Amino acid sequence: MRQLLRFLLLTVLCSSIDVKRSDGHEPVLDEQQARKTRSLHACALSDFVDEASGTKHKITKSHLRSLMQILKGVGIKTVSWAYYADADGGHLVPMSMQSVTNTYQHLGNPLATAVAAAHAEGLDVFGYFKPYEMGVSMVSPAGSKEAQEEGHFDLIGGKLVWADPFVAQHPQYCIYGYNQAVLARLENPQDATPVQIAQVRGDAYTEFLVKSKEIIKARGKKMRLNFEVDSLRERIPANRLLAYPANMDVQWKRWIELNLPDEAVIRHYGFSFDQLMKDARTAEIVALLHKRRIPVFFNRYMRSYDKHRFLNDIDTIRSRPEYTGYVFYEVYSYVSYNADGTCTFKYPEITKAIRHAAQSDRIHKSH
Secondary structure, three states, X not given: OHHXXXXXXXXXXXXXXXXXXXXXXXXXXXXXXXXXXXXXXXXXXXXXXXXXXXXXXXXXXHHHHHXXXXXXXXXXOEEEEEOOOHHHOOOEOOHHHHHHHHHXXXXXXXXXXXXXXXXXXXXXXXXXXXXXXXXXXXXXXXXXXXXXXXXXXXXXXXXXXXXXXXXXXXXXHOOOOOOHHHHOOOOOHHHOOHHHHHHHHHHHHHHHHHHHHHHHHHOOOOXXXXXXXXXXXXXXXXXXXXXXXXXXXXXXXHHHHOOOOOEEEEEOOOOOHHHHHOOHHHHHHHHHHHHOOOOEEEEEEOOHHHXXXXXXXXHHHHOOOOEEEEEEEOHHHHEEEOOOOOEEEOOXXXXXXXXXXXXXXXXXXXX
């Protein structure tokens, strides 16, 4: 467990932004004007396994150095890097995804390489870890050649062919049903109910976060928690039902009450941006975080077909004082890894959007 927890250690310190008039005095801005002109802490999030799987050639150290340079150039201050067993050679994936294996083997430890490249550019890095993604729902049918050659353990209908090495070696720890580890916590395991199972699993996950916070705090770092607002409700959007663990009481209020997050990220996928801006549950979560003065970042999937909305959506977040920053998700959707070892942005609207959020090209005028 400590091996997994250590990758939650965070290295980021938030920066404050000072705006001064040309005569050296602080500008006097009314609240509405300040909201319109304030900068957002711009962050980029890399689900690096997506970049490795979507790039036919190996991704090298040169690519990661170039990536950090172009991110810094448009105003990114913080990079979140998803951990996929980086220190253990990466996740075990089928042969059809050999590009992932090749890249992870070549880099050795992509997270460590990314951190070094980011620090060289003066960027801070979060180790981004998803406990519920210890394997991807990629199952080869029972009896198939792929299941026999690449399967790691049995699931209904076949064998899982994408898994974290630790989980592949210890499948008994892969819960997400009525496993013995869960039943052992019940007063009467012979009379288990879905409600009891959900409570036990929710308590265990909160305990995991508490222990994580203790380790992170002892290292003098900060823990940034992601609030998957699609799932923090009774009725999860249908297109996200398979994305989150079932039979689990997600105790998000308790996390806030225990002061677990030093920073928080609001993430969404199933709901549209417009739906989320009117969503009562999201507003409740953000209000509770803001009340405790916990910096809140808004995570937006930067899909190219939404590029006409980028600037207005950023301004919507900028106008809400509860939000501190904007997370541009995910690097794979807007950065290309070229064969010559460089990285470039896929379309100009993304660079304009990041600069707009960070206000990196703003000329300050005296008032």
